[in-house]
Amino acid sequence: MPPVIDPDLCSRCGQCVDICSEDVFFGSDEGEVPTVTYPLECIHFSGCVYECPDEAITLRIPLPMLLVYRPTSTGQ
Amino acid sequence: MTEEVIEADVLCVGGGIAGLMAAIRAGESGATVVVVEKGNARYSGCGRSGNDHFEAYIPEVHGPDIDGFIEELLKTAKGEILLGRNIFQTQFARAFGIVKLWDEWGIPMKYQGGWEFAGHSFPGRTMTHIKYEGRFQKEVLIKQAKDRGVVILDRVMVVDLLRQGDRVIGALGVHTREEKILLFKAKAVILATGKCSRLYPSLTPGWMFNDPHGGVQSGDGRAMAYRAGVELQNVEMPQRHIGPKYFVKFGQASWIGVVKDPQGEPAGDFVQKPDRRHGDMILEVNKLIAEEYHAAGKGPLYMDCTDISEEDYEYMMHWMEHEGNISLLDHMREEGIDIRRHPIEFSTYPLRAGGLIVANEKAETNLEGLYSAGDESYGDISAAATFGWIAGENAALASQETKSCDIEVERAKIDEMGNSIEQLRMRSQGPDWMETNIALQQVMSDYAGMVRNEALLEQGLNHLKRIREKARGELIARNTHELWRCLEVINLLEIGELLFLMALDRKETRGLHRRPDFPETDPMLDKAHVVHLIDGTPRIEWRSYQGGE
Structure with missing residues (x-):
């Protein structure tokens, strides 16, 4: 579920619902913590993360999208 | 569904860079302007989260020879763009003026007080791209548009153009959150819609929206243009990009590293150590290189930035942020991935649809009152x-x-759309948009992929027609969100079918259109391959590029 909203931090302003062009928060109720209705449609560019005035959103990158890199010789 | 009529002198379809720039200019020229955006204009289009390269010809930097500048530019990946020379001449006669305007408006186009050129250019040759800080460019452009009285309507998907004779007189659309049809009455319409994502599978086939253009860019503009009789060009010519593996992002030219094989050998001979001016141009010369290394058992291929200086590291991070790669940077931080220690695997990305809406140097299409700009055209x-x-x-x-x-x-036409929408919303059983989109991607990838021949293309076309027919009668939309996704897929199916028809008609191998049954490039076909709808039938013909060449 890409955007993860911390309900304790969220002030329910609806900014994320307003700005998401893919409308992954479609159907969220005004004045409530937004619902991530269509997580598969998230495009992971962090618009909601940086627009959130409460810093209540983090982006969980789905496993198929993990960046592939070469560990150092010590395995770090 | 209720209907609402909105009137304007100029209607801009799409609120990306081209749509907003069109609106700003039309607004300051005294026209009433409405911008219609499917998502939210602040975060729509390819510039939504930023960009850092702006190609511009600056006489005091490049000298008086604009044609020489264009020649140099066409040696880079830009050379893949099949357009008439007059299009580039028009662009570079005016682009620097835009650079100065943007800088004035508050998009920082200078770096440390001067023009900073880097990326997309070969060592020792003319530098063509200015670095600029574009992370907040959309915010700035929206403000400029609003200052000129432009009205921006978010959450409306324009579905079709309205015509009287050969003239475009408006458009019709649906609201993405309300049960509402919107009718636009306009004296001129500008298509400034996006690219055509989701026609082919993404690098992560189970994760369709892992696409640097975003999911909303579903070829709506070219599909509606085609249905209205506008000419499309080279729809069958595929494109591919290269970039970080699995976290799909554009911006390869913002990386400061050397592309290397697992033994640490550079894959190209442009740079031997990270170079902030040029990056590694091997990625621009051959975007298929990662796939070729992999297929030859020589992979994986890495973007190796481990020799980067601390100063260049800061420089690269600064520009990656402006290029719109902030989520990638956050991901690396969270995962403990540090480019100073870890080579990053790069992958050739899957096929993307090419093609464009034909527009001349005045941005005019073949229909009176209809203009096209940005990704749909160039x-x-x-x-x-x-x-x-x-x-x-x-x-x-x-x-x-x-x-x-x-x-x-x-x-x-308006009632017909209303009826189709009602049917989509009424059905309770049938394929939804995603199921249909998966079926489409499958047939595009298997039958119009990197290998094409007549039998494959014919088979694929037949199969696609079956999918399209079923979608026409069975597609379901459980709410208004699924409704606009359905309308997107209907557009993608249209473009997919056209792509097959044009790929069958291009009986040669050129670029990434590879036909083993016609293995040679036919010099006679170095032309625009144009399709348009005449009396309900696609007509395909060869023509010189706009402006002639």
Whole structure:
């Protein structure tokens, strides 16, 4: 579920619902913590993360999208 | 569904860079302007989260020879763009003016007080791209548009153009959150829609929206243009990009590293150590290199930035942020991935649809009152901004000499759309948009992929027609969100079918259109391959590029 909203931090302003062009928060109720209705449609560019005035959103990158890199010789 | 009519002199479809620039210019020319955006204009289009390269010809830097500048540019990946020379001449005669405007408006186009050139250029040759800080560019452009009285309507998907004779008189659309049809009455319409994502599978086939263009860019503009009789060009010519593996992002030219194989050998001979001026141009010369290394058992291929200086590291991070790669940077931080220690695997990305809406140097299409700019005709930031500006200027001028028409002449088309939408919403059983999209991607990838021949293309076309027919009668939309996704997929199916028809007609191998049954490139076909709808039938023909060449 890409955007993860911390309900304790969220002030329910609806900014994320307003700005998401893919409308992954479609159907969220005004004045409530937004619902991530269509997580598969998230495009992971962090618009909601940086627009959130409460810093209540983090982006969980789905496993198929993990960046592939070469560990150092010590395995770090 | 309720209907609402909105009137404007100039209607801009799409609120990306081109759409906003068109709106700003039309607005300051005295026209009433409405921008219709499917998502939210602040975060729509390829510039949504930023960009950092803007190609511009600056006489005091490059000297008086604009044609020499263009020649140099066409040696880079830009050379893949099949357009007439006059299009580039128009762009570079005006792009620097746009650079200065943007800087004035508050998009920082200078770095440390001067023009900073880096990336997309070969060592020792003319530098063509200015680095600029574009992270907040959309915010700035929206403010400029609003200052000129432009109205921006978010959450409306324009579905079709309205015509009277050969003239475009408006458009019709649906609200993405309300059960509402919107009818637009306009003296001029500018298509500034996006690319065509989701036609082919993404690098992560189970994760369809892992796409640098975003999911909303579903070829709506070219599909509606085609249905209205506008000419499309080279729809069958595929494109591919290269970039970080699995976390799909554009911006390869912002990386400062050397592309290397697992033994640490550079894959190209442009740079031996990280170079902030040029990056590694091997990625621009051959975007298939990662796939080729993999297939030859020589992979994986890495973007190796481990020799980067601390100063260049800061420089790269600064520009990656402006290029719109902030989520990638956050991901690396969270995962403990540090480019100073860890080579990053790069992958050739899957096929993407190419093609464009034919527009001349004035951004005019073949239909009176219809203009096209940006990714649908000729993308990249500089081209989108410049031709958006030109489209807005010409549309505003034309609107002064035009009377608005009664859109009721298109009542039959409006009602037909209303009925189709009602059917999508009424059905309770059937494939939804995603199931249909998966079926489409499968057939595109298997039958119009990297290998094409007549038998494959014919088989694929037949199969696609079956999918399309079923979608026509069975597609379901459980709410307004699924409704616009359905309408997107209907557009993608249209483009997919056209792609097959044009790929069958291009009996040669050229670029990434590979036909083992016609293995040679036919010099006689170095032309625009154009399709348009005449009396309900696609007509395909060969023509010189716009402006001739």
